[in-house]
Amino acid sequence: MDAQSLNLNRPPSPTEALITITRRGPIHAILLIIGIVWLVPSVGLAATSFRTRGDISASGWWTVASGSRTVTDQIWELRVLASGESGENTVVAGDSISGDLLTDAVEGLPAATIGRVRIQQIIGSITVEAFEQPIEIPGVGAVTVQADGAYDFAPAAGYSGALVADIEAATAPFTAEFQLQGFESIQGELEIEEIGESERVPRAGKISVYDDGSYVFEPRQVSLAHSKRRSTRPPCLTRHSRFNTRWSAPAVPY
Amino acid sequence: MQSRRLSKLIPWFFAAPALIALTLFFVYPTIVTIFLSFTRGTITTPAKEYVGLDNYRILLTEDRFFLSFEDGIFSGALVNSFAWLIIFPTAIVLIGLLVAVLADKVKYEAIIKSIMFMPMAISATAAAVIFRLLYNQNPNLGSLNAFLAALFPNFQPIAFLGSVEFANMAVIFAGVWISTGLSVVVLSAAYKAVPAEIHEAGRIDGANAWQLFWRVSLPMLSGPVTFIAVTMIINALKMIDLVLVMTKGAPRGATRIIGYTVFWETFNNNRSGYGSAVAVILLILVMPFIIYQVRRVRREL
Structure with a gap:
């Protein structure tokens, strides 16, 4: 062995x-x-x-190593949106949008031009009191529901988005759930006075610009407030920023 | 005579601090919640009006966010919780077992176990924030969509937290990611505690690796597996933090679960009676598991 x-x-x-x-x-x-x-x-x-707050919502964390920022991509997206199309390539949803509002935010401090705001997909409910009567949704348009469940949507001036609803024929009044998808044109100049401060953009949302040129835009959230306290008012669109969305479910009969 | 009566009282004297604390913080709130569930009211003025079983009737028949049966499909918080109840513990136990058994055979066992355990050190809120970022629909921000887009050329980004089909599964996976660490550590320790002789005996009797696992290791692990499963079932039923941070029950109530509904109805919709009714249903659902767990622990002691 x-x-x-x-x-x-x-x-x-x-x-x-x-x-x-x-x-x-x-x-x-x-x-x-x-x-x-x-x-x-x-x-x-x-x-x-x-990463900085602006970077976090501008590009993915795995791009840290390459050091690249995708702000230009976002601006490109804005240009697609600005052409008024609402095709599939324009629907890029994120929780907050960065950089798709200002046309030249990086160089253009302190003033920048506001382009177009996209309203993210929102699901809300609306009470249809009677058929064939237009229901106004302020800032968005009017919906007219027919008795067989068909509906017409007439967008308000400046709103080029769509309203999608799945309405089953019923007897009025009933509550229908619908989604808003679309864009709202907002033109104007925005004075950014202080770095890091957030600035309110009328009718659009809130924008914060940081010293590295990055910026975060939090679009105002359009939502159907249905709070108990104001139940005497008809359902209407109210303004909220994305981060404190308060759309509550339609109240159960109680 | 007197001293005998005293000696009967003395144990109560020692038990009193615990009894008082338990009564004050567990028994009393439970009884109040059960009482509130039969009433209608708000946070500031609870129990305005006695409504009998009305809250339960509305919950189970009219609240489509709690339980609904539309187009032949059950949906609502109860159903979403049921999905949690099934998928969450199963995934945790299976992945835990898999890693515990496989890692035992490799040299980098410590590394893989550390990686699995790391999420336990992250708070649920922070984890929820990570996963919101991970699931982001924008492929420039959401790693998962970026990964899928890199893999499939014509990939349309999926809103994991925004679509009714994916949202609940997405939140469940975040939960699995957090909780599997415990399962790995507990099951790994238990697996190592299985005496080598038993394995050897099995091998001598001609069992292959598969048979060794199913017939020898798994029965020896049944205690820890049950412990993890029951703990995770209870966690799944009372889950709230992930849902609160990740989706707030959206979209269209697809991620609403019972624990979250308790919070939402009570504090957001300001209906203390209704929320309490949900809490009582939760209590009823959790009770058998807790009783089982307590019995088991008592038996082992």
Whole structure:
């Protein structure tokens, strides 16, 4: 019996190592995939924690390494929107939009031109009291519902979006749920006086510009307030910024 | 005679602090909540009016955000909670078992377990913020959409938190991401505690790796697995923080769950009686699991 065959602790030969690895390949693959899936959010949080507020909502955290910013992309998106189309390529929803409002925010401090505001998809409810009577939604337009469930939407001036509803024929009054998708034109100049301060843009939302030229725009949220306290008023659109959306569900008969 | 009566009283004296605290902070609020669920009122003036079982009737038959049966499909908070109840513990136990067993065979076990455990150190609110960013529909911001867009050329970005089909699953996965760490650590420890001799005996009897796992390891792990499953079932039922930060129950109530409905009806819609009724339903649903857990723990002690 030679010494080598007894030595159980000898390092495996390359061939043996290869066999072990390929046999254990699935184990490593599964662990690797789970590990990556579990690690990505934490890494994202860590990378995001080092970024400015403007950067966070302007580009993805994984672009940190390349140092690129996608502000120009966002401006390009704005130009698409500004042409008045509402095709599929224009619907890019995020929680807050950065950079799709100012045409030249990076260079143009302190004044910048406001372009077009997109109203994000909003789902609300509206009470149809009677058929074939236009229901005004301030700033958006008027809906006329027919008894068979068909409806007409006449957008208000400056609103070029769509209203989508799934109305089943019913007897009035009833409550229908609908979605607003669209854009609202806003033209004007905005004076930015202080870096880092947020500025209210009339009818549009709130904008904050940071010293590195990045900016965050929080569009005003149009929502159907249906709060208990004002239940005497008919449902109407009220203004809210995205971060304190207060659209509440239509109250259950109570 | 006197001393015997005294000796009977002494245990009560020692138990009094705990009893008083429990009564004040657990028993009393529970009773008040049950009482409130039969009334109608607001936060500031609860119990304005006695309405009997009206709150429950409305909840179960008229509130389409709680339970509805439209077009042959059940939906609402109760159904969403049921999805949590099934998917959340199952995923946590399965991934936990998988990692515990597989990591035992590799050299980087400590690293993979640390990665899995890391989310336990992150608060649910912070995790919710990460996942909101991750699920963002804009592929420039949302990693998941960016990843899918890189993988499939003609990919249309999905609003994971904005579409009725995906939202609940998306929030559940965020929950799984947070909670699996505990499962991995507990199950891994339990797996290592299985005596090597038993495995050896199995191997000598000719069992393969698969049979060893199903017939030897898993039965030995049934205690910890049940513990994790029951804990996670209770967590799933009373979940609120993730939903509150990630979706607020949107879209169209697709992520509303019971725990969140308690908060929403009581504080946002200012209907204390109605919210209490939801809380009582939650209590009824959680009770069997808690009783089971307590019994099991008592048996093991």
